[in-house]
Amino acid sequence: MDIFGVPIQALMGQVLIGLINGGFYAILSLGLALIFGLLNIINFAHGAVYTAGAFVAWLLLEHLGIGYWGALLFAPGIIALIGIFLEKTVVSQIYRQDHLYGLLLTYGMALIIEGGFRQVYGVSGIPYNLPAALSGGVNLGFMYLPIYRGWVVVVSILVCFSVWYVIERTKLGSTLRAATENPALTKSFGINVPRLITLIYGLGVGLAAFAGVLAAPIYQVNPLMGSNLIIVVFAVVVIGGMGSIMGAILSGFLLGIIEGLTKVFYPPASHLVIFIFMAAILLIRPAGLFGRKQ
């Protein structure tokens, strides 16, 4: 069975890869949007944190014998703690400055993290084995589905929607939205906004590290895995607008699928399609698909 002259297996295979990448885009842009909402900082280090997540997973396996399942829990936890520490000591120093300094500061942090991994482990990737329970695949009739890939798609959707649920439907989330909307007023209601900010930074980088662990068995653990991803995620954020959590999630998955489909129909443009899409959105809806006009 063919669709526009493309075998359906090939098509579905690329859509699946698109969904996986879309999941990473969604988790990362979700974290960026959360951090931006409260801190007014674009965390340029987000890609480096994703890399760090994968490295911590590998280090846990190598030195402590903690496998994939443990890493899925501990790596984001460790990274979130480091993030909280860095927010308290370094990032919080510049809240009173122009927003652009936040970008420059976190860019510097990204260079340090990535340079460090590069110096110690070199630029060639380190393989990270699939967990036994998730290896193999199933034949769905119209395509062959490697179990791990299906798992990544399901987990990233679950994670994204749980974060959405917490932010939009719980008491904690409403506090958070209040603090995003008007920090001064929220403070006057006796809510500890600086602590909220610290927690959100921890949550945001924890999410990025989680995506890094998910990615480790698919892409090798590589010091540069996050640095190219972050630019695509920036484009996703420009397209989605950072005002809405659901916007960040949907544009992440949407662009992943668009990228996957481009790989089927016109491979040379697959790296470019997201940026071209971004340019088109800027022309049609400058505030972004889900953004409100400032």
Next chain:
Amino acid sequence: MNQANLSTPVANPRRGSLQRTLLTVALILLACLAPTVLYPTFLMKGLCFALFAMAFNLLIGYVGLLSFGHAAFFGAAAYIVGHALKVWGLPVELALVIATLSSAFLGTIVGWLAIRRQGIYFAMITLALSQVVYFVALQAPQTGGEDGLQAIPRGYLFGLFDLSDSMVLYYVVLAIFLACFFMMQRIVSSPFGEVLRAIRDNEPRAVSLGYQVDHYKLLAFTLSAGLSGLAGALKAIVFQIASLSDVHWHASGEVVLMTLLGGIGTAMGPVVGAFTYAALQNYLAPFGSWVFIIQGVVFVLCVLVFRDGIVGLLGRIRNRIGFN
């Protein structure tokens, strides 16, 4: 609270204009004598970086726009000048003009898209669009992919001056740099420059005063892109190579670093920052990935401790010891 500015205005621009003229003459003399002491190639690298940082500074220092995609203009012009000299065999001066104009044109397109959003979004859009140029450079058949364009002939300027002699080339690069430097001083102190600063300090107010803010921003962006292109084209002639590292977004980060290190929004800041950075790069070259770590540390320190850069630091020292 948000009014903390990206620039540090000079305390009193009229003070000591004679002193300033003398200092300028002394610096130019120093630049003319420098190749007798230092390697001309190193000096030319510093001058190209300085021109690049100066072009970038026009946007961040005077309009308050942080572009994170300036490598696209720098690198594209390097490829174009290389292609024009090597494949088409054009004279150097014509190749430089074509490369500069092409970058300015590219800047018009990127700027036209990017000025639709402000602040952080502007930075992300320029970064994303520069990545388009990177992938084109990676995949287009003319650019030589991973190898880049190598052995670009330097040729003769106006058919007279043999640029394969590094000393001759140095004085040509210096002359172009000085012309651009004084042009830049003229631009930022002109009425046009005043409007740019008004946009930087209070954009809604500039709009309400009747200025077509977008036109000013776009013109500044185009100028900046064109000068960045000239810098990239000169660098390609000096090193006789145009490569992917010129268009890579790390190069965009480097120009931000040079300007921040020297002092954003000052005349000499980008020049000081560029030479400091060129020296740092030469010194760190044998240490592998330490370059990135040191770059990162310099970024963090500049943002946290001295946001007004080396020039600002020198100014503060001068004020403290009471030297006027």
